Amino acid sequence: xxxxxxxxxxxxxxxxxAKIASAITEVLIKEGGGSREHCIVLFEETTPDNxxxxxxxxxxxxxxxxxxxxxxxxxxxx
Amino acid sequence: xxxxxxxxxxxxxxxxxAKIASAITEVLIKEGGGSREHCIVLFEETTPDNxxxxxxxxxxxxxxxxxxxxxxxxxxxx
Amino acid sequence: xxxxxxxxxxxxxxxxxAKIASAITEVLIKEGGGSREHCIVLFEETTPDNxxxxxxxxxxxxxxxxxxxxxxxxxxxx
Amino acid sequence: xxxxxxxxxxxxxxxxxAKIASAITEVLIKEGGGSREHCIVLFEETTPDNxxxxxxxxxxxxxxxxxxxxxxxxxxxx
Amino acid sequence: xxxxxxxxxxxxxxxxxAKIASAITEVLIKEGGGSREHCIVLFEETTPDNxxxxxxxxxxxxxxxxxxxxxxxxxxxx
Amino acid sequence: xxxxxxxxxxxxxxxxxAKIASAITEVLIKEGGGSREHCIVLFEETTPDNxxxxxxxxxxxxxxxxxxxxxxxxxxxx
Numbered sequence: 001x002x003x004x005x006x007x008x009x010x011x012x013x014x015x016x017x018a019k020i021a022s023a024i025t026e027v028l029i030k031e032g033g034g035s036r037e038h039c040i041v042l043f044e045e046t047t048p049d050n051x052x053x054x055x056x057x058x059x060x061x062x063x064x065x066x067x068x069x070x071x072x073x074x075x076x077x078x
Numbered sequence: 079x080x081x082x083x084x085x086x087x088x089x090x091x092x093x094x095x096a097k098i099a100s101a102i103t104e105v106l107i108k109e110g111g112g113s114r115e116h117c118i119v120l121f122e123e124t125t126p127d128n129x130x131x132x133x134x135x136x137x138x139x140x141x142x143x144x145x146x147x148x149x150x151x152x153x154x155x156x
Numbered sequence: 157x158x159x160x161x162x163x164x165x166x167x168x169x170x171x172x173x174a175k176i177a178s179a180i181t182e183v184l185i186k187e188g189g190g191s192r193e194h195c196i197v198l199f200e201e202t203t204p205d206n207x208x209x210x211x212x213x214x215x216x217x218x219x220x221x222x223x224x225x226x227x228x229x230x231x232x233x234x
Numbered sequence: 235x236x237x238x239x240x241x242x243x244x245x246x247x248x249x250x251x252a253k254i255a256s257a258i259t260e261v262l263i264k265e266g267g268g269s270r271e272h273c274i275v276l277f278e279e280t281t282p283d284n285x286x287x288x289x290x291x292x293x294x295x296x297x298x299x300x301x302x303x304x305x306x307x308x309x310x311x312x
Numbered sequence: 313x314x315x316x317x318x319x320x321x322x323x324x325x326x327x328x329x330a331k332i333a334s335a336i337t338e339v340l341i342k343e344g345g346g347s348r349e350h351c352i353v354l355f356e357e358t359t360p361d362n363x364x365x366x367x368x369x370x371x372x373x374x375x376x377x378x379x380x381x382x383x384x385x386x387x388x389x390x
Numbered sequence: 391x392x393x394x395x396x397x398x399x400x401x402x403x404x405x406x407x408a409k410i411a412s413a414i415t416e417v418l419i420k421e422g423g424g425s426r427e428h429c430i431v432l433f434e435e436t437t438p439d440n441x442x443x444x445x446x447x448x449x450x451x452x453x454x455x456x457x458x459x460x461x462x463x464x465x466x467x468x
Contacts (some may be wrong), residue, residue, distance in 0.1 A: 007236060053235075096365075096372060213404065
């Protein structure tokens, strides 16, 4: 019976969303039980101008820099 | 004082939404008490491409088939 | 098909919630159309310690004062 | 980067939730891309007294009857 | 680690949203603790046609009248 | 007029929440405009058993390890 709301950046195709909704529904029925008919998945697209992480909008240069530094650190770790 | 969020498919007119918001506010004041001034109703429109039931997007042929079968069964019941 | 989420202060009985859910479902079917079977109403209770209006928690003396002043002004208007 | 909120009835163990969160995260990374680190899954438990489908609280006898009739119809279909 | 969702009328510039996200993140780290990296702020714009207060859509003449009366009362109080 | 919902781990005192609600309301009025009276802040506490990041529940040993490694990398960066 669960209701799932997925907040994500725009850009996924309808085909991708269909796969995600189907796979998540299978996970919920297999692990959590409940009737398939009442399992609802909602996608809510939020643009990079409306989404901030660590105080910076995802659309900002400051955020890109944060992500670049993060990837560098991760790569350096091997 | 309640805050009501209504997630629905697009297509209702502003007039329809005005009626829904007004009627729901009356229900909440009559049954639940509280001040009218702080009763808030928000509509959030979600397209059929972003809404899945039973693992199928509402915009998909598979969903239409599910609904057709459901109506048939209901009609057969009388 | 709408999904309705109602955020409210605790204290309503199950009987009251049942009446609210039923009445709101009727409103949505009558005004907005759609199948009754997929109309969902969720109640989410939020305590006065977790709810602020105008910058004051509903549980605070400052909020009580705001409401008292508001009612006075409204009564004075007739 | 998605944020997933799952509204469900109480009763799933922490182990079950861990499996659901892990599996959903894999689905989102595989199908939708994005960094694992920013994939968030939130569970929100809502009791049967706070959840209505078709105008009846899930905790009500009327809802149990609806579900029984639904299963009968489905079984009759084979 | 908090996730903040801000529902507001459209019309704020990206620059304004950037300032709001940054300031709110500072408030949450200063007062509530937790890591900046996992602090998320989401803006969700809701049009006046989809937002009702006191049973009237914000886009309706009735709402404008309510607000005018409210401001008059407040001004009269001095 | 904004409605702010803050999802956070339990453990903040009412005093802390009062400060957060007040400070966020000031930010929203200063930067975004709008009437103080209709600015609403809601806190929703979600336990570490109901919150996953990167596929691991915040209550799990795997998550603690992720955070430890992350802090080490950050410290190593200077």
